Amino acid sequence: xxxxxxxxxxxxxxxxxxxxxxxxxxxxxxxxxxxxxxxxxxxxxxxxxxxxxxxxxxxxxxxxxxxxxxxxxxxxxxxxxxxxxxxxxxxxxxxxxxxxxxxxxxxxxxxxxxxxxxxxxxxxxxxxxxxxxxxxxxxxxxxxxxxxxxxxxxxxxxxxxxxxxxxxxxxxxxxxxxxxxxxxxxxxxxxxxxxxxxxxxxxxxxxxxxxxxx
Numbered sequence: 001x002x003x004x005x006x007x008x009x010x011x012x013x014x015x016x017x018x019x020x021x022x023x024x025x026x027x028x029x030x031x032x033x034x035x036x037x038x039x040x041x042x043x044x045x046x047x048x049x050x051x052x053x054x055x056x057x058x059x060x061x062x063x064x065x066x067x068x069x070x071x072x073x074x075x076x077x078x079x080x081x082x083x084x085x086x087x088x089x090x091x092x093x094x095x096x097x098x099x100x101x102x103x104x105x106x107x108x109x110x111x112x113x114x115x116x117x118x119x120x121x122x123x124x125x126x127x128x129x130x131x132x133x134x135x136x137x138x139x140x141x142x143x144x145x146x147x148x149x150x151x152x153x154x155x156x157x158x159x160x161x162x163x164x165x166x167x168x169x170x171x172x173x174x175x176x177x178x179x180x181x182x183x184x185x186x187x188x189x190x191x192x193x194x195x196x197x198x199x200x201x202x203x204x205x206x207x208x209x210x211x212x213x214x
Contacts, residue, residue, distance in 0.1 A: 003033050006042070020061035027068040034072065037182060040065055040079040043110070051105050058109040059116065066120050076125040077117060078178055083132045083167060083191075085111045096130075096189045118187050127181045128189045132167030134174060150213045162201025167193035 004012050007019040018025045020042050044057040069077060084107035085100045100111050117126045149156055
């Protein structure tokens with residue numbers, strides 16, 4: 001059985017409107033439903049510059065999940081972290097052991113959340129997926145300006161030569177690797193992405209060609 005919680009109302013089966021920063025409500029639900037695995041997708045997003053709000057949700061909320069998980073014998077927490085913990089221009093593929101280089105509030109909070117999860121009690125299994133930009137039809141609005149430019153035949157501006165590369169990950173693939181991790185034990189971290197990464201210039205050119213944009 002899948003149980004969904006969020007601080008915002010979602011029209012889905014088995015949904016409970018709960019803010020993870022509210023420990024009593026969160027713990028009461030976990031105690032009642034007795035989940036074996038918690039998928040921790042909750043986060044204050046990148047475009048929020050309110051440090052207190054980001055830390056309250058991303059860090060304090062995670063503490064609440066861990067404490068309730070330990071109290072109620074949850075076996076595993078699976079957490080979606082972010083590539084935003086890396087900000088340098090890397091000429092090589094980034095491994096899980098690469099030192100973090102973020103200065104943005106979102107990345108810093110995610111890095112701290114990773115540290116908290118990795119230092120949790122030994123009995124709690126933890127899997128951390130460091131995700132690039134996640135794309136899905138429900139997240140298409142994040143590309144809205146780009147699509148509007150292409151539809152209207154406007155010029156797409158690129159800063160630099162356009163050879164920089166950005167990873168994307170489909171939500172479907174994230175769900176697949178999440179399912180594969182259900183039986184992992186211990187504390188694990190994985191950088192995930194796509195095998196074939198195309199630079200921004202080629203990505204934009206592909207979109208222009210496929211849509212016959214002028």
